[in-house]
Amino acid sequence: MSDARTAVGNAARRVVVANPRTRWARSAASSAMPDCGREARWTMAQELDEHTELGAVFVRSLIRAQLRTALLTLAIVTAVVIGLPLLLMTMPALCRSRLYGVPLPWLGLALFVQPLWIAAAARHLRQAERTEREFARLVDRS
Numbered sequence: 001m002s003d004a005r006t007a008v009g010n011a012a013r014r015v016v017v018a019n020p021r022t023r024w025a026r027s028a029a030s031s032a033m034p035d036c037g038r039e040a041r042w043t044m045a046q047e048l049d050e051h052t053e054l055g056a057v058f059v060r061s062l063i064r065a066q067l068r069t070a071l072l073t074l075a076i077v078t079a080v081v082i083g084l085p086l087l088l089m090t091m092p093a094l095c096r097s098r099l100y101g102v103p104l105p106w107l108g109l110a111l112f113v114q115p116l117w118i119a120a121a122a123r124h125l126r127q128a129e130r131t132e133r134e135f136a137r138l139v140d141r142s
Helices: 002-012 023-032 044-049 053-090 092-096 104-141
Strands: none
Touching: 053 092, 053 104, 092 104
């Protein structure tokens, strides 16, 4: 009979194995720990998961940083898109100029504008990824 009770007791006790980064694993680990008179630690991940006011502030700051990066990239692209035609309008001799038989505005587009756009896109991507990494590090650290 003793063996039957032990088997039932072991069957009732379940062990759940989960990734320690999941919300369930963190909450299960914190609820399994006895309360030793210390306050429960509230993390930024919980703030985000629970949609609290503080979590909303963190998300707004992330969105604001991403918007700032996007607006700067937009300003660079807009300056080039508007600046080249304005330059060609103010200096009509440039429109008629040719270098090795190729019109100078075409060379400007091929050798100046396209590499500048690629550089602006690469800069935007690096900045956006860095902002997200900093945010994720901030969430993980808390």
